[in-house]
Amino acid sequence: MTIPPSPHRPDAVERTAAAAAAPTERFAVRTQGMVASEIRALFAVASRPEVVSLAGGMPNLAALPLDTLSAEIGDLVAREGQVALQYGSAQGVPALREQICDVMREEGIEADPNDVVVTVGSQMALDLVTRLFCDPGDVVLAEGPSYVGALGSFAAYQARVVHVAMDSEGLVPELLEEALRTLAGRGITPKFLYTIPNFHNPAGVTLAVSRRRRILELCAEYGVGVVEDNPYGLLGFSGTTYPALRSMDRSVIYLGSFSKTFASGLRVGWALVPPAVRDRLVLAAESATLCPPSFTQMIVSRYLEKHDWRAQVKTFTEQYRERRDAMLAALETHLPDGCTWTVPDGGFYVWVTLPEGVDAKAMLPRAVTARVAYASGTGFYADGLGSRQLRLSYCYPTPERITEGVRRLAAVIEAEMDV
Numbered sequence: 398m399t400i401p402p403s404p405h406r407p408d409a410v411e412r413t414a415a416a417a418a419a420p421t422e423r424f425a426v427r428t429q430g431m432v433a434s435e436i437r438a439l440f441a442v443a444s445r446p447e448v449v450s451l452a453g454g455m456p457n458l459a460a461l462p463l464d465t466l467s468a469e470i471g472d473l474v475a476r477e478g479q480v481a482l483q484y485g486s487a488q489g490v491p492a493l494r495e496q497i498c499d500v501m502r503e504e505g506i507e508a509d510p511n512d513v514v515v516t517v518g519s520q521m522a523l524d525l526v527t528r529l530f531c532d533p534g535d536v537v538l539a540e541g542p543s544y545v546g547a548l549g550s551f552a553a554y555q556a557r558v559v560h561v562a563m564d565s566e567g568l569v570p571e572l573l574e575e576a577l578r579t580l581a582g583r584g585i586t587p588k589f590l591y592t593i594p595n596f597h598n599p600a601g602v603t604l605a606v607s608r609r610r611r612i613l614e615l616c617a618e619y620g621v622g623v624v625e626d627n628p629y630g631l632l633g634f635s636g637t638t639y640p641a642l643r644s645m646d647r648s649v650i651y652l653g654s655f656s657k658t659f660a661s662g663l664r665v666g667w668a669l670v671p672p673a674v675r676d677r678l679v680l681a682a683e684s685a686t687l688c689p690p691s692f693t694q695m696i697v698s699r700y701l702e703k704h705d706w707r708a709q710v711k712t713f714t715e716q717y718r719e720r721r722d723a724m725l726a727a728l729e730t731h732l733p734d735g736c737t738w739t740v741p742d743g744g745f746y747v748w749v750t751l752p753e754g755v756d757a758k759a760m761l762p763r764a765v766t767a768r769v770a771y772a773s774g775t776g777f778y779a780d781g782l783g784s785r786q787l788r789l790s791y792c793y794p795t796p797e798r799i800t801e802g803v804r805r806l807a808a809v810i811e812a813e814m815d816v
């Protein structure tokens with residue numbers, strides 16, 4: 398018998414049968430980074446009807462034209478069922494990849510459909526991109542705070558996350574430069590900067606256009622890739638769409654999604670990558686899923702072709718703006734002195750900083766008892782920061798529920814300050 402040498406641990410001692418008795422003893426080392434996100438753990442309590450949940454980032458799909466969609470889906474099965482219910486291309490349905498290029502044009506991106514890889518939500522794209530670039534111990538730069546699902550992918554591949562702080566105009570270029578310089582001084586070149594430039598999850602801020610070019614220049618200077626995650630870019634409240642980083646630099650890896658602009662349950666997202674990355678990404682996608690579901694891709698494709706999807710995005714955005722307004726007004730009215738918060742111009746989230754001495758994670762059980770839930774800040778950092786912060790989502794509850802939720806939250810914070 399020939400046993401190939403281990404590519405990772407050439408001198409590894411073979412495990413004995415006794416040491417591997419329990420299945421948990423057989424877990425791969427890298428799974429140690431896989432821990433339940435604080436937010437996921439909260440879903441069960443937060444979904445009780447008496448609790449106003451400002452915790453989850455579920456899109457509000459009430460405005461979708463379900464009757465029309467149902468007829469469309471029936472027609473798809475009747476006319477194209479043999480294709481829609483069959484395996485498809487690992488890279489994604491060609492017609493949809495062309496339409497995705499039209500969607501990206503809204504943000505100034507000129508792309509070739511051959512460079513688009515369709516994924517099962519952009520979460521899968523995040524996982525694949527991390528798999529492609531990160532060996533255990535590699536450093537990834539990310540805004541602080543950052544998207545919890547991305548932090549989960551980085552942890553799953555044992556990458557180390559170095560956070561770079563933001564202000565009200567997003568990632569601060571001077572702090573990015575400082576981080577790059579410090580890391581270079583220690584001989585470390587981060588694999589990539591992971592950034593959410595528009596309507597940040599969880600911070601609610603948007604990267605100033607004037608900073609975008611500088612950030613790209615810095616990453617190029619230090620040989621660091623850029624991964625731009627942009628699921629909220631078309632959900633701006635002032636009618637402004639910001640130029641994507643990818644529109645300024647073709648080496649940027651861009652991740653997009655139909656979860657927020659159409660329907661999250663279809664799980665259709667994509668990555669736009671430079672040609673040099675594409676083939677390897679398709680191989681990684683193939684090993685993960687063989688191919689993304691033909692059925693949901695074809696639903697999205699028909700929807701984009703036959704419906705005024707821009708009008709639907711506008712309808713969603715108007716709802717979210719109304720809810721954002723309700724949340725900001727309630728925060729202004731009810732939160733005690735010493736609290737500060739960001740003012741989002743799109744997307745789903747407000748990031749709140751609590752008064753000195755109040756711990757958001759410790760306060761959460763008391764908030765749930767008071768029938769309001771939020772996502773505490775530490776879940777959005779890989780390094781334990783964020784204890785005085787929390788994320789509030791205004792996307793799902795009605796404006797009335799948002800107002801009531803913030804009123805309850807304010808009472809909990811005040812009680813916490815009195816202790």
Ligand code: PMP
Nearest residue numbers: 518519520544598626654656666
């Ligand atoms: N990136 C960010 C910043 C997100 O907020 C989300 C969803 N909350 C995702 C990626 C994943 O989206 P999906 O997999 O539904 O496309």
